[in-house]
Amino acid sequence: MKITALAGGVGGAKLLDGLAQILPPEDLTAIVNTGDDFDHWGLRICPDLDTVCYTLAGLANQDTGWGRRDETWNVLIELSHLNGNDWFRIGDRDLATHIERTERLAAGQTLTQIVRAFCNAWGIKSSILPMTDDAVATIVHTKDQGELAFQEYFVHQHCEPKVTSFTFAGIEYCRPANGVLEAINAADAVIFCPSNPWVSLDPILAVPGILPAIKKKAVALSISPIIGGIALKGPAAKMFQELAITPSALAVAEHYKGLITHFIMDISDRSLEQGISELGVKTKASDIVMKTEEDRRRLASDVLNFIREKE
């Protein structure tokens, strides 16, 4: 079964890791959000791509949810000592990724080519694709501070400003990266990983050509990133609230209404199953919390089994 999965950061990366451990590498393609990408210290930083790659390579820092394991911080320590810009915490090993990516971009390689080269170096066999090779920047519109660049909102201001909407600068002119539409078209199912709907998956869905391609699929399955009204990680629930939507698995399913055919919620949210079904979506309740490596494989397995189920 060929799977193409849309993913943002940590939650998406964990499910992808589970899928990668079950599926033959040629049957799994990940399409990763690049709306969070930005320039810092003169370097191009792609947080979601790196989180996905580090996770699949077994190089991720499990405690923080971002960056590398066995990390050291000497560059940041010394840069702080020089009164440098240290609000975005880049570890030494992680920094090498950004330096080499920036070097390769300057030499004319596409982000897609660079990710492929890095995956080869890190032993990742599944296909990881950026949603686009073009520059797209998620803009967070806030109640009190106007427009904020995503990392300014997310990291520097710790998601504290109240949001009013999101836009993706450059999205109308960007093209899907080489292989993205082909992977969606060739897939038996498209999976919406348990990533933030507003700022992780919506940018991917906004890339011209991706939405129509997904709408043609027989199976598009979403796993809720919200459990019991809260997000396991990140500001998804807070965003729903500030946008005057009660955060819940139901709200997530409604967000993707008309686009998804299958929806997996946590067992603890089973009371919402009826409402979600009424959206015309096949539902399944499962234990969707991924604390251990085994949890990742179990949820990946549940996803594949759900897709295989006949009516």
Add this chain to the structure above:
Amino acid sequence: MKITALAGGVGGAKLLDGLAQILPPEDLTAIVNTGDDFDHWGLRICPDLDTVCYTLAGLANQDTGWGRRDETWNVLIELSHLNGNDWFRIGDRDLATHIERTERLAAGQTLTQIVRAFCNAWGIKSSILPMTDDAVATIVHTKDQGELAFQEYFVHQHCEPKVTSFTFAGIEYCRPANGVLEAINAADAVIFCPSNPWVSLDPILAVPGILPAIKKKAVALSISPIIGGIALKGPAAKMFQELAITPSALAVAEHYKGLITHFIMDISDRSLEQGISELGVKTKASDIVMKTEEDRRRLASDVLNFIREKE
């Protein structure tokens, strides 16, 4: 006694450190070669300025002669793993200097301002000045490979190509950095540190305005970087040979003929004293090898005493 010293890398930095330990900070200004500066990993790297600053701050790696002590190499290790450009070895702590310098240059600060800020952060009280804030690049003309950028010759090719001459690209359009001519004019003596004459001090002397300012001084003193026909560090002796000049303290004194008034050679080169005197230069033989911290202070003290000597 106000001292202004011209310096390149390791040897110059050591003598400066000795001088800085003896002189009140306001009485010592160093003018440092920037001809070796180059861009690498998208960052501006200033090897001689960094060697001087790290040495005066007590942060230098005593074993290598470049870079930081207590250094780690995780960025370079990971970058190598990604098949990155790893011939120029940048340690993690050292890298922070280059990142912050590049950030500040991009923000419009001059190199002079940046060096001052770094010196403040590192507790350096003497005045360290780049020879110029403008871009100057030392070009090594070689017998078999034509023109080579300095670090290509020096680090990547380990000084192996045979040299035929040196030029300093951009030198005719550059201006001395703010404070450089003032420091020379105000000095009781200008010291030519034991640095490579061809590629460390010649670029400084070629900055428009510096040579005439030095020629006006009553005392300009050079310490030989060549002892017994060999250079303690670096390719100075090899360069003399390839330029068909027998490397010696005498050859160094001849190189600066008409410019220096005083010359210090090693005790072991005392047989050359007569010849050097005949250039119209006051000579002194001293133990000029600086192995220990104490050696630095001793040589600095010898230099100051020699300047104070009456005929």
